[in-house]
Amino acid sequence: MTTIQINGKDVEVDPKQPLIHALHTNGCDVPMYCYHPGLSPVGSCRICQVEVQQGEGPSRVVVSCRTPVADGMRVFPDSEKAHDVRRECLEFLLKNHPLDCPICDKAGECDLQDYSFAEGQGEGRSVEPRRKLEKRKSLGDVIVLDEERCILCSRCVRFMEEVPKTPQLTVADLGARSVIATFMDRPLTGKYQGNLADVCPVGALTLSAFRFQARVWNLTKTTGTCGECSRGCSVTTEVLRGGELKRFRPRYNADVNTWWMCDVGRFAIEEHSLEGRLVGALVRGSRELEPADPFDAIDRAADVFTAPGHPVVIASPWLTVEEGERLRDLAEALGSEVHFLSPPANDLADDLLHTGDPCPNRRGLEGLGFSPIDAEAALELLSGATSALICGERIGALLGEGLGELPEKLRLVVLDTMPLDVPAVRAELGVPSSIERTGTWINVDGHAGKLGIARSAPPGVAPLVQTLDDLVARLSTTATAGGER
Amino acid sequence: MSAHETYLLDRAVTENSHRLDTYRAAGGYETLEKVLKDPVEPKQVIEELKDSGLRGRGGAGFPTGLKLSFMPDVEKDPRPRYLAINADESEPGTCKDRVLMREDPHGLIEGILITCWAIRAKASYVYVRGEYRHEYDRVAQALEEARAAGLVGKNVLGTDFSCEIFMHKGAGAYICGEETGLMESLEGKRGHPRPKPPFPAGFGLWGSPTTVNNVETIFNVPFIIQRGAAWYRTMGTAKSPGNFLCGISGHVERPGVYEVPLGIPARQIIEEIAGGVWKGRELKAWIPGGSSTGLMPASTIDTPMDHDSLKEAGSMLGTGAIIALDETACVVRASEVIARFYDHESCGQCSQCREGTQWLYQVFSRIEHGHGRVEDVELLESLANGMAPGKTICALADAAAIPTHAVVRHFRDELLQHVELGRCPFDGNGGEGTATRREPAGASA
Numbered sequence: 033m034t035t036i037q038i039n040g041k042d043v044e045v046d047p048k049q050p051l052i053h054a055l056h057t058n059g060c061d062v063p064m065y066c067y068h069p070g071l072s073p074v075g076s077c078r079i080c081q082v083e084v085q086q087g088e089g090p091s092r093v094v095v096s097c098r099t100p101v102a103d104g105m106r107v108f109p110d111s112e113k114a115h116d117v118r119r120e121c122l123e124f125l126l127k128n129h130p131l132d133c134p135i136c137d138k139a140g141e142c143d144l145q146d147y148s149f150a151e152g153q154g155e156g157r158s159v160e161p162r163r164k165l166e167k168r169k170s171l172g173d174v175i176v177l178d179e180e181r182c183i184l185c186s187r188c189v190r191f192m193e194e195v196p197k198t199p200q201l202t203v204a205d206l207g208a209r210s211v212i213a214t215f216m217d218r219p220l221t222g223k224y225q226g227n228l229a230d231v232c233p234v235g236a237l238t239l240s241a242f243r244f245q246a247r248v249w250n251l252t253k254t255t256g257t258c259g260e261c262s263r264g265c266s267v268t269t270e271v272l273r274g275g276e277l278k279r280f281r282p283r284y285n286a287d288v289n290t291w292w293m294c295d296v297g298r299f300a301i302e303e304h305s306l307e308g309r310l311v312g313a314l315v316r317g318s319r320e321l322e323p324a325d326p327f328d329a330i331d332r333a334a335d336v337f338t339a340p341g342h343p344v345v346i347a348s349p350w351l352t353v354e355e356g357e358r359l360r361d362l363a364e365a366l367g368s369e370v371h372f373l374s375p376p377a378n379d380l381a382d383d384l385l386h387t388g389d390p391c392p393n394r395r396g397l398e399g400l401g402f403s404p405i406d407a408e409a410a411l412e413l414l415s416g417a418t419s420a421l422i423c424g425e426r427i428g429a430l431l432g433e434g435l436g437e438l439p440e441k442l443r444l445v446v447l448d449t450m451p452l453d454v455p456a457v458r459a460e461l462g463v464p465s466s467i468e469r470t471g472t473w474i475n476v477d478g479h480a481g482k483l484g485i486a487r488s489a490p491p492g493v494a495p496l497v498q499t500l501d502d503l504v505a506r507l508s509t510t511a512t513a514g515g516e517r
Numbered sequence: 518m519s520a521h522e523t524y525l526l527d528r529a530v531t532e533n534s535h536r537l538d539t540y541r542a543a544g545g546y547e548t549l550e551k552v553l554k555d556p557v558e559p560k561q562v563i564e565e566l567k568d569s570g571l572r573g574r575g576g577a578g579f580p581t582g583l584k585l586s587f588m589p590d591v592e593k594d595p596r597p598r599y600l601a602i603n604a605d606e607s608e609p610g611t612c613k614d615r616v617l618m619r620e621d622p623h624g625l626i627e628g629i630l631i632t633c634w635a636i637r638a639k640a641s642y643v644y645v646r647g648e649y650r651h652e653y654d655r656v657a658q659a660l661e662e663a664r665a666a667g668l669v670g671k672n673v674l675g676t677d678f679s680c681e682i683f684m685h686k687g688a689g690a691y692i693c694g695e696e697t698g699l700m701e702s703l704e705g706k707r708g709h710p711r712p713k714p715p716f717p718a719g720f721g722l723w724g725s726p727t728t729v730n731n732v733e734t735i736f737n738v739p740f741i742i743q744r745g746a747a748w749y750r751t752m753g754t755a756k757s758p759g760n761f762l763c764g765i766s767g768h769v770e771r772p773g774v775y776e777v778p779l780g781i782p783a784r785q786i787i788e789e790i791a792g793g794v795w796k797g798r799e800l801k802a803w804i805p806g807g808s809s810t811g812l813m814p815a816s817t818i819d820t821p822m823d824h825d826s827l828k829e830a831g832s833m834l835g836t837g838a839i840i841a842l843d844e845t846a847c848v849v850r851a852s853e854v855i856a857r858f859y860d861h862e863s864c865g866q867c868s869q870c871r872e873g874t875q876w877l878y879q880v881f882s883r884i885e886h887g888h889g890r891v892e893d894v895e896l897l898e899s900l901a902n903g904m905a906p907g908k909t910i911c912a913l914a915d916a917a918a919i920p921t922h923a924v925v926r927h928f929r930d931e932l933l934q935h936v937e938l939g940r941c942p943f944d945g946n947g948g949e950g951t952a953t954r955r956e957p958a959g960a961s962a
Contacts, residue, residue, distance in 0.1 A: 075712045075910060076866040093908070098712050120903035124872040157896055160879045184865060203707070206690070207863035208875035 036105040045101050052080050052096035060109045063118065063147040065125070065233045066185040067097035070291040071194055074098075077185050079125065079147070081117045083108040093117050119151050126156065128163040128208065129234075130180045138235030140248040144183060145234075165211060172219030174295060175228050175237050179211045182236035188212060188228045195292060196224040196384060212236070224384065226298040230281060230291075239279075241299060246278045255283060257473055257481030258297035259350055259466045261380070262389040264475035265289035265297055269467045269486035277304045277467060277486070287479050294386045303426070303465070310451040310462035312492030321453055321460070326492055330499070332459035333445040334506040336419050337366055344417040346410050346431075347372040347402060348424025348448075349391035351496075352471025352483060356393070356400045358500040359423055365507065371413070372397045373430050374404035387476050396474035407431050411438070414456075419443045424496065425465055428452035447499060463496045464489035471497075522752055524740050525733075525760055526776045529620035535655050537662040540623035546668060548743040549627050552634055553676045557742070562635035566738065568746035570758040574613075575603055575694075575731030576807065576835045577912075578757070578824040581738075587718035588636045588726050598726040600633050600641040601703065602735060604656075605687050605694035607646055608807035609858055610838035613762035614732035616774045618645070618652035621736075622659035626682065628735035630673065631742055633680045636728055641682045644699050647689040657684050691862035695911045696729035698864065709864050710911035733762055753779035757823035761837045765791045768798065768843035779834075780823040787818060787841055798843040802928070806835025808855045809916035811923025812848055832923065847943035848928045849935050852920060853881040859917035870914035873904040877921055889936040897932075898925050 034047040038058050045054035050073060055062045066077035075098035084099065085091040085106045093113060108114060126148060133139040165179035186203060189212070193199040200220055204213040214220060220228075229239045251270040258265040258280065266285035271277050280300065282293035313329030314321040324332075337343055345363045347356065349372050356370075363370045374391055381388025391397075391404075398404070405413070411434040414420050420442060422428070428435060428448045438444065438456040446452050446460035468489040473481045489495075494502075533539045540546070552562065567582030588598060602625070606614040617625060629641045645653045660682055663669045671679045685703055687693045693702040697711035700722050721727020737759060741749050750758045757779040763786055766772045770792030777786060783805065787793065794800045800815040805822065810833045813820075820830045827834050842851060856878035863874040877900055880893050898921070905918035925932065934942055 074866070077868050078908065079868070081908075095712075117908065121868055121908075124868045124876075124903065127872040127876055158876060158879075159890075160876070160883075183868070184871065186866075203865065205865075206692075207860060207865045208871050210865035210871065 034101050034103050036101050036103070036107060038107045039110060040106075047101055049101070050097050051082070051084075051094070051099040051101050051105075051107065054101050055082070055096055055107065055109055062096055062109050063143065064097060065143060065183055066187060068187050068190075068231055068291075071187060071190045071231070074186060074190070077125070077183065078121045079118055081114060081121065083111045083114045115151065119153065122147060122152060123157070125183050126152065127158055128180070129183065130162055132181070136181065136235035137238045137243055137245075137248075138181075138232075142235060143233040163208065170219070170240070171214060171237075172221065172225065174225040174240060175220060176240045176243060177212060178236050178238070181234050182212055183234055184210050184212070185233055187231040187233065188237055191227060191231050192220075195227070196222050196382075198222045198224075201228075223295040223380070223382070223386070224292065226295045227282070227292050241301075242279060246272050251278055252486070254467075254484040254486035255482065256280075256467060256484045256486060257392070258293060258300070259392040259473070260294075260297040260300045260390070261385075262387045262391055262394050262476040263288065263385050264392050264473050264479070264481035265293040265385060266481065267293060267297070269484065271467075271487045275306060275487035277301050287477075288475060288481070289385055292385060294380075294382075294384070296380055296386060304467050306490065308451070309449060309490050310460065310493070311490045313459065313461045314451060314457075315459045316457060321451075321457060324459075326461055326494065326499075327502075329459045329461050330502050330506050333421075333461075333503055334510055336443045336445050336458050337421070337503075337507060338510050339419060339443070341418045342366060342368045343419040343421055343445075344368065344413050345370050346405065346414070346420070346422045346427070347397065348422075348427040348430065349373055349375070349393060349397070350425040350466055351393060351397060351423070352469070352473060353393065353396040353400065354471045355424070355496045355500065356397050356402060358497055358504070360400050360402070362421075362500055362504050362507075365504065370400070370402045371405040371410065372402040373410055373427060374406060375430060376406065389476065392475070392481075393473040395476065395478060396472065399474065407434065411435070414438055414442060414444070417442055419445075420456075421445045421447070423447040423463075423500075425449050425463060447496060461499055462490060462493035463499065464493055468493075469495050521760075521778050521781075523760065523776045525736065525762055526616070526620075526774075528624065529616060534620045535622055535659060537623060537659065537666060540621075545623050546627055546674075548739040549630050549668070550674055552631055552742060553674055553678050556676075559635045559637055562631060562742060565742055565746050566635075569741045569749040570746075570756070571734065571737055571741060571749065572757055572824060573731055574733035574737075574761060574836070576608060576809070576833070578834055581730065581734055584718075584730070585632070585636055585728055587716070588728060589719065591637045594726065596725045597640070598636055598638045599722045599728075600629060600636060600638045601696075601699060601722060601727055601729040602629060602641060602643040602732060603694060603696065603699055603729055604643055604645040604649070604652070604732045605699060606649070606732070606836075607689075607691045607694050608809060608836045608838065609855070610764065610766055610804060610807045610840045611836040612764040612766070612838065613774050613836065615649055615652050616762065617732055617736050618649065619655050622656040623663065624736050624739065625656065625732055626659055626663050626669065628738040629682055630668070630680055631738050632728075632730065632735055634678060636726075638728075639680055641680065642685055642703055642722070643682060644685050644687055644693070644703060646694075647687045653684065653686055660684065690864075691858075692864040692911075692913060695913065698911065699729060700727065707864075709866050710913075712910050754821070754823045754825075756825050757834075761822075761834075763790075763822070763837045763839060765839040765841065767803075767839075767841035768795050768800075768846065769793065769841045770795050777822070780821045780826070782819050782821050783839065784818040786822065786839060791839075791841070794841060794843050796843070798845065800841060801844045801846055802842040802848055802851070804838075804840040804842075804920075805832050807838045808840070808858060809833070809919055810835040811920040812842070812851060812927060813923065814927045831926070833919070845943065847885070847941055848924055848931055849881060849885045850941065850943070852924045853878065853885045855920050856881045856917065859913065863913055863917075864911075867909035867914065869904045870909045870917070873900055873914060874917045876900055877917060884932060884935045885941055887935070887938075887940040889932070891933065891936055893936065894925060894929060894932050897921050901925075
């Protein structure tokens with residue numbers, strides 16, 4: 033460790049990290065545009081200037097992102113001189129910036145806006161017209177570029193070069209005429225483009241899917257874990273009032289995904305749509321499935337499982353460890369084995385984040401004794417059974433159309449996010465999706481990822497843990513009652 | 518014209534000066550042979566250059582021997598090392614290196630070979646400005662001759678020393694004359710200057726130790742090695758020894774490239790060597806060393822042309838390219854032209870430079886074209902203060918700020934006169950004219 037002095041206070045800092053890192057980890061909120069902890073530093077925006085004194089020499093103003101820390105270095109990030117040079121720099125950055133914050137999707141989470149608000153002079157000294165450039169240039173399906181807002185920090189260029197290692201962006205032309213461009217205006221490719229909107233410190237690169245969708249200050253942000261592969265990237269789940277899911281954004285996790293996430297997970301928004309969700313419970317009436325009180329549905333499910341025979345139990349790969357434990361205990365009580373549906377690996381695997389394994393909790397479930405099973409084998413197992421429980425988010429969708437072919441003698445209990453109307457179903461209850469419940473997934477490397485409640489589940493939908501507990505309780509009363517008889 | 522010892526242009530004025538046999542007949546490559554075969558140890562070469570006090574002729578005036586000595590010890594650092602020659606002469610007003618390349622390319626090649634020996638480089642790159650087609654061809658042709666004569670390539674002059682020289686044509690960007698921008702460009706990337714540290718001597722071309730030197734600087738090397746540091750110090754001043762090539766342009770009778778000793782008063786160059794201000798007019802302003810060094814008032818022409826005297830006078834020797842402006846010239850117009858150049862040539866990395874160079878041009882242009890405000894003078898100064906010194910990755914922002922400071926300091930009245938009149942006082946049409954020089958309003962009638 034290296035000891036430096038920040039504002040007169042000695043602190044221990046990591047000698048391998050630039051000065052700006054030491055400042056940020058010690059509560060000094062020095063602004064940054066071109067610097068990003070996950071990218072190589074170029075020191076071009078010059079906004080992170082601080083005053084530094086080494087030895088007895090005169091103090092110097094340096095860019096903290098390109099300055100290594102050295103023992104005995106005295107840093108004055110908040111000196112008058114440091115503020116002055118940063119204010120000067122800010123004025124230049126704003127010279128051609130359109131200041132169209134009222135219509136900018138980045139407003140509210142824009143580094144340039146924040147710092148202008150904190151230190152800007154309120155009035156521009158430039159009477160010249162600002163640069164007129166393309167305001168909405170499509171860079172492919174994912175990203176829209178606003179050349180006027182761009183402050184040419186080149187984070188996007190470096191991101192494409194250094195992270196997915198698919199260099200596609202560059203700074204074209206010179207000086208104040210510079211713009212971010214792709215070769216021959218070709219659309220961007222790859223499945224990490226969404227990160228460009230995150231690394232962009234201003235509203236120059238925005239997600240076409242998020243454009244004009246929400247003001248970011250209206251979004252409620254909850255920590256969560258991505259469920260689209262077994263990497264389990266840490267994310268922030270952002271929902272609008274009314275519970276509409278608007279964005280997933282990567283959340284820094286040094287062990288799992290660092291600053292990034294793939295577009296597969298980022299745009300898995302539809303999967304959490306509230307439309308068509310199973311609300312409350314359904315039970316089989318004389319012919320049709322009819323809405324029912326969840327307690328009645330649990331009664332009906334208990335009836336199914338108290339009949340002789342061992343029900344087949346198949347869990348969704350999205351089941352959390354906590355839910356898996358309850359389900360395993362229930363299955364043990366019923367004398368059944370536990371399986372989880374494991375779809376075949378997809379072709380999305382890469383050497384960055386995506387594992388290609390669509391089961392976010394494979395390690396967790398296997399650790400609990402669940403055995404993986406594919407849809408075909410699962411359906412075969414089901415068609416030979418007299419009773420069964422299929423349980424968890426998206427399980428019906430994963431088993432697919434084959435569910436409709438199951439014999440009517442099979443008495444099927446379903447716990448799923450979406451309703452399933454096949455002849456075998458006797459009772460079904462809604463479950464929360466993975467942005468509506470707490471729990472833990474164990475990722476491919478054994479790291480635990482926590483789920484968080486970003487919005488409440490639809491009405492009448494209880495946490496799966498509670499539903500399983502209720503079912504266990506109901507079964508035990510039935511068993512006790514039977515014993516007394 | 519004053520009589521002083523010359524050496525730089527002595528060969529250049531002879532017939533067929535660019536040919537190998539002419540060069541050899543004048544004693545060319547003898548110094549190289551002596552260095553390689555005697556041999557003169559690389560350290561000795563660097564020591565001799567240090568003793569001579571030779572300072573870089575590219576603009577910054579850094580001591581050359583010291584720069585070469587920054588190259589890491591070859592015993593401790595096995596990486597290949599390179600010498601890059603900055604022939605991207607693009608500082609406005611500067612036209613000295615082209616004369617050397619065109620008329621005396623073998624002098625440059627010999628300088629390169631001796632310097633490579635000194636820093637133990639096996640390869641050198643000559644980065645020639647894209648517009649210098651003729652000069653490029655001349656050096657390339659000389660290189661062919663030298664290679665055929667066993668002077669370049671494997672086993673130079675039959676010794677163990679091997680050195681290859683590669684030519685590279687730039688595409689006309691000013692920023693590629695900045696040493697790290699030049700290296701990026703050589704590597705095939707955009708000519709964006711690199712932040713320093715690391716310095717080229719530690720991490721240069723392809724991450725290897727590199728020294729970047731100007732053509733004229735390297736051209737001096739064989740003379741110093743051949744005739745000795747003591748001889749070199751008989752010319753110029755104590756802190757800036759030697760002769761330099763002064764390219765003088767603008768409103769003088771005999772513009773051109775002249776060899777003069779450092780420390781010669783600018784007055785002597787303008788009034789005697791270049792024949793004085795043309796058409797019998799008075800001098801109004803002059804630029805000592807390329808546009809980046811700023812306009813100086815005529816009253817300062819007694820300043821000696823050396824690094825320290827000009828620094829004291831608030832300017833720089835730069836590339837030693839004098840531009841003279843006569844009394845009919847408008848300094849605001851001149852500043853507008855200079856500012857437009859930096860706006861055009863800023864690479865666009867650093868915020869202050871990218872936006873500041875454009876802003877300066879816009880303000881100068883506004884004042885010149887009759888839309889200036891009194892507060893613009895203060896704005897100019899404050900913008901220049903925001904851009905420099907040392908606030909950006911490279912010195913281009915400084916190069917734009919220095920002339921701005923200079924014009925505000927020395928010609929504030931003329932700026933304010935433009936603002937008050939609402940037009941350019943040197944132009945009948947309110948400053949809406951072209952970039953051509955204009956007659957004063959009264960004289961054209």
